[in-house]
Amino acid sequence: MSVRALRNIMVTGGAGFIGSNFIRYLFSRPDFEGRIVNVDKLTYAGNPRSLEDIAGDYGGGRYALERVDICDTAGIVRIMEGWGIDTIVHFAAESHVDRSILGPREFVSTNIVGTFSLLEAARAVWKDRDDVLFHHVSTDEVYGSLGSDGFFLEETAYDPRSPYSASKASSDHLVRAYHHTYALAVTLSNCSNNYGPYQFPEKLIPLMILNMLEGRTLPVYGNGENIRDWLYVADHASAIWTILRSAEPGSTYNVGGENEWKNLRLVEELCGIVARHTGAAPERYRSLLRFVADRPGHDRRYAVSCARIRKELGWAPRVTFEEGLDSTVAWYLSHMDWVDSVRTGEYRRWIDLNYERRGG
Numbered sequence: 001m002s003v004r005a006l007r008n009i010m011v012t013g014g015a016g017f018i019g020s021n022f023i024r025y026l027f028s029r030p031d032f033e034g035r036i037v038n039v040d041k042l043t044y045a046g047n048p049r050s051l052e053d054i055a056g057d058y059g060g061g062r063y064a065l066e067r068v069d070i071c072d073t074a075g076i077v078r079i080m081e082g083w084g085i086d087t088i089v090h091f092a093a094e095s096h097v098d099r100s101i102l103g104p105r106e107f108v109s110t111n112i113v114g115t116f117s118l119l120e121a122a123r124a125v126w127k128d129r130d131d132v133l134f135h136h137v138s139t140d141e142v143y144g145s146l147g148s149d150g151f152f153l154e155e156t157a158y159d160p161r162s163p164y165s166a167s168k169a170s171s172d173h174l175v176r177a178y179h180h181t182y183a184l185a186v187t188l189s190n191c192s193n194n195y196g197p198y199q200f201p202e203k204l205i206p207l208m209i210l211n212m213l214e215g216r217t218l219p220v221y222g223n224g225e226n227i228r229d230w231l232y233v234a235d236h237a238s239a240i241w242t243i244l245r246s247a248e249p250g251s252t253y254n255v256g257g258e259n260e261w262k263n264l265r266l267v268e269e270l271c272g273i274v275a276r277h278t279g280a281a282p283e284r285y286r287s288l289l290r291f292v293a294d295r296p297g298h299d300r301r302y303a304v305s306c307a308r309i310r311k312e313l314g315w316a317p318r319v320t321f322e323e324g325l326d327s328t329v330a331w332y333l334s335h336m337d338w339v340d341s342v343r344t345g346e347y348r349r350w351i352d353l354n355y356e357r358r359g360g
């Protein structure tokens, strides 16, 4: 298996949750000697504070943030040419399912049109080069919803059911179409639910941790029986690194934690972990649990088979859920300044409206 050199990388959406963890992961690797330009529009979900340490340590030349919309093809071309980009790792997206239900337009714009614009820029700048790579970061939600058994495989037929997953499925199709039609060197990964530091507190795990600390209700959608497969974000970063270095152009890998949890059980578990850290009784947090109106079209179960990436590239999840949850809780407790800085007025209004709607 040949190993691809990574020199000048454009990371899109690097000020978000997974993108910022990925950039930090790359710079922590002694065998990564390249440069990274982080292209981010800085929506409500993007925060340069998530990379303050990186900007400080590498601001002299190996790292820069460019506030550019991925829909701006000319802006992307300028950055690609200026930095001599040979690798694109595409995270930028609207990522929250509930928001896609309340307002799908931005999801079509960023996730579909934005991916299309990036592909056009890559095609224009790279032409027929074969020493380049466009890696598209996608989700297991494109496969739809599972019954009580079975796993999503790379061959599973697409069946997206929310505006978010439909927009990600559409972007996956575009990326593959550019490979088949224009011979653009692409790889794709479809990953399960991530958790860890710097996750925006609209997503289940950080939302629940912060609500516990603030004595707010813990809103469990529907009956809490829905199942998600959780992966620690650094494990996702290492999977992408492995794919960038070794995968064949045109290939797709599913990535997951092999770690299925019912939402209700997970929140109860989290109550115990937060209690261990704060010294409170777990019952105090568990008493905040409320079943609230279900998410429309709420997918029942996601579970990913990682057999292909394990077998072909030798990747496996490393961080246990116990370790990952414990360090995530510790991280939020010691980064309340970050939490305050991302909870802007706009976010606060959105979350209050959402609570009102659900009766949480």
Ligand code: NAD
Binding pocket: 012, 013, 014, 015, 016, 017, 018, 019, 039, 040, 041, 042, 043, 044, 045, 046, 047, 068, 069, 070, 071, 090, 091, 092, 093, 094, 095, 096, 110, 114, 137, 138, 139, 140, 168, 190, 191, 192, 193, 194, 195, 200
């Ligand atoms: P996030 O919402 O935390 O971050 C998204 C980032 O993209 C933000 O920094 C935002 O400012 C930026 N962005 C949004 N629109 C943009 C635009 N038009 N131009 C440039 N930048 C823009 O998302 P995340 O959870 O880090 O997810 C990253 C990627 O991983 C997404 O593509 C998502 O679909 C995928 N993914 C996420 C998960 C998960 O559990 N979070 C799981 C599987 C796949």
Ligand code: TDX
Binding pocket: 095, 096, 097, 098, 138, 139, 140, 141, 192, 193, 194, 202, 203, 204, 205, 207, 219, 220, 221, 226, 227, 228, 263, 295
């Ligand atoms: O308050 C809540 N209560 C609740 O019961 C929230 C925010 C969520 N939930 C449930 C809904 C889901 O079954 O918890 C589960 C996880 O919800 P989210 O954190 O919103 O994640 P999910 O909808 O599963 O999607 C996530 O994983 C796949 C990411 O947001 C996507 O970007 C990724 O593609």
